[in-house]
Each structure stands twice: as C-alpha cells, then as structure tokens.
Amino acid sequence: EAQVTQNPRYLITVTGKKLTVTCSQNMNHEYMSWYRQDPGLGLRQIYYSMNVEVTDKGDVPEGYKVSRKEKRNFPLILESPSPNQTSLYFCASSPTGTSGSETQYFGPGTRLLVL
C-alpha cells in the first residue's frame, strides 16, 4: 500500500531534550516536506526536500533540522525543543515537486507536547 508513515504518533517531552520524528514514504517520491499545524494558522511549511541531499527552509524553520540521506526517509529533528514547538506535525510527499498539479500525500501526523 502506497503510504507515508510517521513515528511516533504522539510524544510528550520536556524542554531541551532532543527528539527526532521519523518520516518514510514508499512511493519513490522525490519531494518531501514537513509542516506544522496550529489552530487558526493552518499548515505552515518547516522544511522541504527536492531530492536526496537537497533540503531548503520553508516558512518556519527556526528550531528544526532535517536530513535527506535516502530518498524514502526525511526525519525532523528538534535539537532543543521548547514549549512553542508544541504542535501537530505532518510529513508529506509528492512525485517531483516541480509541477503545480501534483497532489501531496500526507502522513498520519505526530502530536507533540513540549513541557
């Protein structure tokens, strides 16, 4: 089954404790992206990747890191989480990211609470 998976689905952590949220897709997509979703603000892009070893900042990259060492995986790293990073996070992928008509496929989401 074609899908995007994320782990963990739910995470409670404390300020300053490094964490990684994994994202994997099995559709051989070149383009992958991370979003955060907060009430009233909609989806905001954190980072995106057009292909292996190519990553770019989105609208809200501060406090986050990503890597793209393999086509299928795109982990999101919070080196020192803070309470303002409490949010619902979505990973998404699409075939190339170079066409306006491409549908993005979303993972199930990771709900993060930073105390």
Add this chain to the structure above:
Amino acid sequence: GQNIDQPTEMTATEGAIVQINCTYQTSGFNGLFWYQQHAGEAPTFLSYNVLDGLEEKGRFSSFLSRSKGYSYLLLKELQMKDSASYLCAVSDSNYQLIWGAGTKLIIKP
C-alpha cells in the same frame, strides 16, 4: 506577501448545499487545491483547478476564477461525514503550496 483567505467556520444542515469560498493573493499561480481534513487526521486531496471554470466530482464541485483570485468548493447533499475542515491551497511560482487556515464545516441533522 502571499495570502489565502477562507471563512473560519460554517454550519449547514444535512442534505443541504454549502459553498466554501477561498480568495488568494500569491506570487505566481500554478493551480489551486482543495483538501479535506477530519479532526486529528491528515489532509486528503479533494480537487485541483488550474483553468477557470467548474470541475465536478460527484457531490463535490470546485470553481476557479484566476482573474478574481477566487475559488469555491461546493458540497451537495450534505452528509454527517462531511463534517471536517476544508483547506484551500495555491501552488505558487516555485510550485510550493501556500495554505489557507481552513474552514471548519459543521453539519447539523
């Protein structure tokens, strides 16, 4: 700056018709998407418009006017399962998606 506006919340009755509007101002335009998102779940694709006019897909239709920077999603024969948020997103000149905040649709029996 880039901006997408849609109503925060709408209420409609089961069996009725509802129209959700979206206006946009973006740097470039490569198409407009509508996604559906049930509470706590991932967004799922509903429709894509790049040319002016109406695209019909079952109970859902989507309209686009590029000259007005305007789109709407029309939902007919509303069912309780249509209670969800509806997200409008525009693909800009760099093929990046600019997202609206979403419209929460509440369906009443």
